[in-house]
Amino acid sequence: MRQVLLTRRQRIFYHRWQCIEIRELNRLGCLKGMVVHMAGFFGLFDYSKPGPGVQKNASKKKSFVIFFEILARKFWKLISVNLLFALFSLPVLTVGLANTGLSYVTRNFAREKHAFIGGDFIDTIKKNWKQGLVVGIINLLFTVVAVFAVVFYFQVDDIIGYIALALMLSIILIFTFMKYYMYMMLVTFKLSIKQLYKNSLIFAFAGFGRNLLLFFIFGLFYILAALILYMDLVIGILVVTFMYILLFPAFRMLLIQFTVFPLIKKHMIDPYYKEHPNEDKDAKRALNIFDDEEDDDEEKVFEDTLPTEDEEPKTTFPRQYSEEEMRRLRRKHRRKDEDDDGTI
Known part of the structure; x- marks a missing residue:
């Protein structure tokens, strides 16, 4: 279980309360023992008692609730x-790069x-720009060819045209x-x-x-967008464009x-770590897939054990870094180890 330290001020306050070191109460020795016993008797302000904590076998939330x-x-x-995705997608040919950056951020979320x-x-675009650009262009070319093929076969009024259209729609799916x-x-x-x-082809099947569930959910959004456009073309274009720029691609991703x-974890990540249990732990940490036993073995950064009466608080919360300081630290570590990019 991850644990939390009290700040120095909280620890000092705790010592003063537990030992009754407040100046006014120290003058009245009779009150010193009485207050301690009252805290234990009523159960109020008795911070030495363990809290309820979190049950190890507590039921997990449903996936859709977590989402x-x-x-x-x-x-x-x-x-x-x-907004970043929309900006990087403006040249059209760079939509693959935009999807690469969006995928990394939303994966972490x-x-x-x-x-x-x-x-x-x-940073993700810089590390994967070659593959991101190639994949984006291939997908774009496929989309263009598929649209022309569907339009062409839709106009062919015979059995061959129907079969070709059905086959093309299946390939698109x-x-x-x-x-x-x-x-x-x-x-x-x-x-x-x-x-x-x-x-990707293997996972498609x-x-x-x-996959069909995702297709159905996104299809509902596309149908809703089509209805808005049908009701009022001008307002529909404004609404659909606004939602696309503001939220929809990030929500979709x-x-x-x-x-x-x-599914990827089951068929790619778990088999890899089964064969290489001690490798790429940084990538495992980046994906947040440590087991309970492994998590217990990790170094504890915080600790919730309270000090004894004679023990002085030794540590406090680590200082909080600003976002700009964190960026500088990240750049510094990246220069030390450029190959450690969190991939498996």
Whole structure:
């Protein structure tokens, strides 16, 4: 269990209360013992008693509950990273880079890990710009070809045209499922472009149920957008554009990360650490997938044990760094070990 230290001021206050070292009470020796016994008798202000704590086998929250809790906590940060995504997507050809940065930040949010919106977004693009650019262009070309193919086969009024149209729609569906996994694997693993698409194709079928669920959820949003456009074209364009720039891509990517990660963990991460239990612990920590036993073995940063009456408080909370100081520290550590990028 992660533990917490009292600050020096709180410790001193605790000592003074526990030992009745307040000047006025020290003058009245008879009150010294009485107050201590009253604290124990009524159970008030008796900080030496252990609290209820958290049960080890406490029931876990449902996944959708955790998702909406994360969405509520990170709402304004999602808006911030979505604005960055919209900005980097403006040249169109760089949409793959924008998805790379967005995927890393939302992956950390989904795994309940901290992420610097601007710093991590840009750093991830710098580290993966080649693959991100290539994947983005390939996906863009596929989309253009698929749209032209659907329009063409839709106009062919015979059995061959219907079969070709159905086949093309099936390919588009599978490729859409593949894209749910591409950027997640791109920022998490060291894979070639070929391996990236091969694994994405495997997951498109291995996680067919959850992929279909995501497709259905996003489809509802697209239908809603189409209805708004149908009701009033001008207002609809403004509303849809506003929601796209403000939130939707980040929300979409967060939901994807939250949904597909268990499958990736089961088929890629767990087998790797089963064969290499002592390797890439930094990456394991970055993904927040330590087991309870491993978590107990980690160095404890904070401690909730209270000092004895004769013990002086030795430590306090570590000083809090500003975001700018944290950026400088991150750059300093990055220069020391450029290869340690949190990938497996």
